[in-house]
Amino acid sequence: MPVQMTTLENGLTVISDEMDHLKSAAVGVWVGAGSRSETDDQHGISHLLEHMAFKGTKQRSARDIVEQIEAVGGEVNASTGLESTAYYARILQEDLPLAVDILGDILTESVFDADELHREQHVILQEIGAAHDMPEDRVFDHVQEKAFPDQPLGRTILGTPQMVQSFTPKAIHDYMDDHYHGPAMVLSAAGGVKHDELVNLGREAFSKFSNTDVSAPQKAVYKGGESRDVQKELMEAQVVLGFEGKSYKNEEFYTAQILASLLGGGMSSRLFQEVREKRGLCYSVYAFHWGFADSGLFGIHAATGAEDLGELMPVILGELMRASEDLTLEELNRSRAQIKAGLLMSLESPAARASQIARQRLLFGRTLSTSELVEKIEAISVEDVRNMAANLFTKSSPSMASVGPVDALMPLDEVSKRLGTGA
Structure with missing residues (x-):
């Protein structure tokens, strides 16, 4: 059965993908507000709100929320991203009404009790500390900050200890009042679910949200630069080396995805074979491409010992430049197959499918069929990917971040010169 979509009177969208062979369902609310939506004095409030939503409502205590969903064998959770926040549950199909009721309750009736807030602020401070103790987490925070400096897109989702401790219940309510409106919200479900039932449940649970448009976040401006955290x-x-990538909405988005897969998407990729297998210069190396609403970040991450840093970056840069010259149809077909397989496998997971169609609605105003996505991927040629490599790595200033014993790492100005972007 095709994806069904209904817009409620208050602008909230209800989407479902019925998988009639399943006896379970995944359901959630995706809100088009994440850390990018925060002002300077709100850094970290999106993530704090996600935590506080489960800390008690006018009808349910924090314990009631988890006990009621777990009493039917279900589970409930949430996550905060740069551009959206998700609250979701996994249940048996007959327990869909309970799950939607709980989701509606935590999003419309949360009390944000001051004592609960104090405890959760302490929990998040521990989370920030744990992230700081993980060099791999820190290096990604640093590269994003250098890629998009002095703007929400370049800040960490968790916030800073000082900022997190400053938030009051009123600040959280005010943030919700500004960003949680019907047109920016999607109730999405996949699995053993009936669309008409979901619409009725959604109308009852989320009627309190207004039909008010939400202002767009600050426009992303990529700049580039270096962060070297010597430990x-x-x-x-x-080490992470980054470049300005492509927006989800850019027609070249999937070309960048293919390029990332070719360079470092698996054990057969160029970087893995040349850097790790042939030369043994690191124990982990891969490429990634993150798309945002109006920009993107393409990067390469490597983890290695200090003694190999001097040789590592020249080899990586050589592979980046070579991709624009001798990339083959065989490599393209292999990467195409990997991406298509990922798309098709996601159809087998209700949770992945509910998230996918909700995010598509927020990003594009509609859902994209699998055949449409496969068609876009099939249309990409070897020349398209070669041109992407030639332009991506030479047309904008790179971003680079490193954490650890990194004294021997090639400096950014030398990286730029080798790529042709420096003086």
Whole structure:
């Protein structure tokens, strides 16, 4: 059965993908507000709100929320991203009404009790500390900050200890009042679900949200730069080299996805074979491409020992430049197959499918059929990917971040010169 979509009177969209062979369902609410939506004095409030939504409502205590969903064998959780926040549950199909009721309750009737807030702020401070203790997490935070400096897109989702501790219940209510409106919200479900039932449940649970448009976040401006966090006591060095990528809405988005797969998407990729297998210069190397609403970040991550840093970056740069010259149809077909397989496999997971169609609605105003996505991927040629490599790595200033014993790492100005972007 095709995806069904209904827009409620308050602008909230209800989407479902019925998988009639399943006896379970995944259901959630996706809100088009994440850390990018925060002002300077709200850094980290999106993530704090996600935590506080489960800490008690006018009808349910924090314990009631988890006990009621777990009493039917279900589970409930949430996640905060740069551009959206999701609250979701996994249940048996007959328990869909309970799951939607709980989701509606936590999003419309949360009390944000001051004592609960104080406890959760402490929990998030521990989360921030844990992330700081993980060099791989820190290096990605640093590269994003250098790619998009002095703007929400370049800030961490978790926030800073000082900022998180400053938030009051009123600040959280005010943030919700500004960003949680019907047109920016999607109730999405996949699995053993009936669309008409979901619409009726959604109308009852989320009627309190207004039909008010939400202002767009600050426009992303890519700049580039270097962050070098020298930690000589560490045994390993974490390095990320980044470039401005493509927006989800850019017609070249999937070309960039294919390029990332070709370079470092698996054990057969160029970087893995040349850097790790042939030369043994690192124990982990891969490429990634993150798309945002109006920009993107393409990057390469490597983890290695200090003794190999001097040789590592020249080899990586050589592979980046070579991709624009001798990329083959065989490599393209292999990457195409990997991406198509990922798309098709996601259809077998209710949770992945509910998230996919909700995010598509928020990004594009509609859902995209699998055949449409496959058609876009099939249309990409070897020349398209070669041109992408030639332009991506030479037309904008790179971003680079490193954490660990990184004294021997090639400096950014030398990286730029080798790529042809420096003086």
